[in-house]
Amino acid sequence: MKGKYYIQGMSAISPQHSFGEDIFSQPLVTVNENVFACVEPDYRAYMPPNSVRRLTRILKVGLTAALQCMQSAGVAVPGAIVTGTGKGSLSDTERFLKEIREYKETALNATPFIQSTYNAVNGLIALQQKCTQYNNTFVHRGFSFENALLDAMLLLSEGNKDILVGAFEEITAEHFYIKSRIGCWKKEKIASNELYQHPTPGSISGEGAAFFLLSDQPGKVQLSGLKMVYKPKEPYLDKFLASHNISLEDIDLVISGRNGDSNFDHYYEGLPNELPFKHLCGEYDTAGAFALWLGAQIIKAQQIPANWFPMLKVPAGPYKNILIYNHFFGEQHVYMLLTLNTGYLK
């Protein structure tokens, strides 16, 4: 998908201090247990007290990131709400499965069932902001967020305005264990900031939410390309760049999904000016949304949050073109292109 789309607002709740603060002065958060958890904000500024009590964690994380994103863009009611999530509210799914067993299918509380529905966050955002427009939720592993983004781009090209697009994902102890049984995570415990020094099978797990207000009104950060490639038989990078009339030499920074997994990291070999991000948030279905948030922050501020990358020499600016390349366990590959809209600066 090509065209002129601009990120007018954004917000991320992640394992880093990414929410509502100057990210460029924040220290790096690391873990040693192969699983990251979000730094949760104070929800009370974003929802009524009964919601703070009633909603499960990822619903609050998703709703809050969405609301802060709209605030940052100065938009109260978006023209559409589109999200992606690979797993939805795992806590609620797990809870309902257990309660069915524990209470032998009788006298069940419906709340975890309702909240386990993948479109629950979308419904909450619409309800709280009284947004009666287009509303959609994509649930496809490493294409969940990116399909939502494609939908948002289509909506703009069809004449809609101010699209709220985002992703949310949680990891639970139980799901971490389940995925460990099929080798998704490293067997050995590592320090997250040493992720790239451990080329062994599996990665480290994470979670997070990131939202964007996408608009056709010119702004500084332009989303100029998006391509999803399913189980590619050959590298697609050259085709992607060619379709945007740009060459690898023009790319100032490549934000890569490298995650220390020796099964799949070969896809990232040979990328110039590489800035890997999974030591910040871990691996999860919608980590691509965090990458887009990071890239957009870098374009906007024309600097890299250097504290977060002590293990490498960060490529020097200016950052005019940023390529994001991420894949999810070798199956869903995604290319995104971010561009500094210099015309807007004049």
Next chain:
Amino acid sequence: MAERVLITGLGMVTAIGDDVAGNLNSLRRQQSGIGFTQNIDTIYKDILPVAEVSHSTVTLQEMAGVAGKEGFTRTTLLGLIAMREALADAGIADASDEPTGFINASTVGGMCDTEKVYFDVINPEKEGDFLQYIDTLDCADCTQRIADTVGISEYIATISTACSSSANALMFGARLIKAGLVRRVISGGTEALTRFTLNGFNSLKNIDKKHCRPFDQNRNGLNLGEGAAYLVLESESLARERHARVRAELKGYANTNEAFHPTAPSPDGDGAFAAMQQALAMGGVAPEDVQYVNVHGTATLTNDVAEGHALQRLFGDKVPPFSSTKPFTGHTLAAAGGIEAIYAVLAIQHAVIFPNLHFSEKMEELNITPETQLKEGVPVSNVISNSFGFGGNNASLLISKYEG
């Protein structure tokens, strides 16, 4: 000028038929698929009626052409059966001969199989064959297995907006074609019955212990169902180029949100009204030119009031014949929009309007009653198909006779 989006192939499996012809036959014979489950392990086995596809999982494996292969959940098998029929019906021998998209819909993915082994999966002391189902719980599993089996790789997506999921999948597929990103998309949804969903809807007190009675004063909830349905969507130019047989046109669609309550619609049916109105506007079709509405009609207390009010608001005192086909198929959640879109195509192709079974008494809140008789030989050019869901998600499709 954006391409018109044509429907060139249909495939489905439900409790009333293993294919499109079987479904049409049961609809005409007014034969409901609602009964009791053979497959779900539940205390409600003989209490809560469901519309189950009457084949064991082993038989479904054979029907799907993957006998003996491991890791295919019931959700995937139902989907694969419908997909194979849709491709054959469209005259597509090899789906990879043209870059093709697959936009699938699911509400609980492979839960039907995962829930049976879940407590073994989380028990470190247990090892065994169940491990092959670990990664089938999410919604992408069924989509990818179906796509991989038939050779689709260009655009892959799964949508989950509760009961409107596959209507949104059809909409997204049509929009990819209109945007010129791809010329052919197969869209729809698949849903297998699960103990999880049965208990979910039961905990909401939304399930009738009798056969569901949509738009009836004494309705008391829905019956769940299972099935899968896919429609082959093609740009008009591709359909012409390969001389495809055109079944109907997807002329309009709209997606709106109630922004009213997490699980209930607004009593006046604001979202349903807006969705239908916008779908008609997109298709350039006036309300008086609609001959049939296949309503969402779940037979829950709140849906039918809201949807009925929306119909009266949109059509005034000239509400066209309408019916819910859920007394045939049960409420198949993510598959419902696809199944009912095919019924809309069948109504157009065969000049038939399907009856709303089990209706006896008009709702006191409404002035209208559903069609209770099978009507044959009625020219049908424009059909609205509604799908509404949790989270306030509403979707309406306008399916029309193709006039080239």
